[in-house]
Amino acid sequence: xxxxxxxxxxxxxGTLVAQVTESTQHAPAAVSxxxxxxxxxxxxxxxxxxxxxxxxxxxxxxxxxxxxxGFR
Numbered sequence: 001x002x003x004x005x006x007x008x009x010x011x012x013x014g015t016l017v018a019q020v021t022e023s024t025q026h027a028p029a030a031v032s033x034x035x036x037x038x039x040x041x042x043x044x045x046x047x048x049x050x051x052x053x054x055x056x057x058x059x060x061x062x063x064x065x066x067x068x069x070g071f072r
Contacts, residue, residue, distance in 0.1 A: 035070030 031040045033047065037060075041048045046062035047069035063069035 033066055033070065035066065038066060038069045 031042075033039060035049075037051045038047055038049050040046075041062065044062060046064060047066045048062050049060040049069040049072045051058050051060065060072045061069070063072070
């Protein structure tokens with residue numbers, strides 16, 4: 001009976017590892033940007049450009065490419 005439980009545990013563990021690996025594969029290598037005013041939005045999986053002027057945040061857009069967001 002222990003073998004059944006052990007194999008189930010190994011199977012479940014392998015499935016969880018595969019799910020975690022799959023969900024993190026699409027994240028960028030570096031979460032912080034090399035451009036000022038650009039950050040990674042993990043929920044939308046996009047680079048976001050914005051700036052603050054006189055205490056008010058101005059959204060400049062969401063981009064697939066970090067460099068494109070940095071030049072906005």
